[in-house]
Amino acid sequence: MNPRFILGCSRVLSEELRAAGGTVALTDYFKQGQKDLSAASEEPQGIRSDSHAVFVAANPLDGRPTVEQLRKSASVVQILAGDGLDTDLVRVGSKPEFANDVYF
Numbered sequence: 001m002n003p004r005f006i007l008g009c010s011r012v013l014s015e016e017l018r019a020a021g022g023t024v025a026l027t028d029y030f031k032q033g034q035k036d037l038s039a040a041s042e043e044p045q046g047i048r049s050d051s052h053a054v055f056v057a058a059n060p061l062d063g064r065p066t067v068e069q070l071r072k073s074a075s076v077v078q079i080l081a082g083d084g085l086d087t088d089l090v091r092v093g094s095k096p097e098f099a100n101d102v103y104f
Helices: 001-019 061-073
Strands: 052-056 080-081
Touching: 001 052, 052 061, 061 080
Parallel strands: 052 080
Antiparallel strands: none
């Protein structure tokens, strides 16, 4: 994915969330092709247990392991995503139910 597109999506989502009274607890980035996202998907280094959702901007190949690792962390209720995760690649992971509650 185009890095400027990803950064733009993150910036706009953060601005709109704050404008609606929400809070951004953490902003983190990973490189395309990075397979180990444990630093971002485990507490206390990354996602807080009281977070309601996580926004993931990734291409389909990076999206699947990202979704799987976030689901295995058990602290993520909903995943917000750009259109990069709107694909069958996310649903064919180790557990198809990991794709539940992913919103585009």
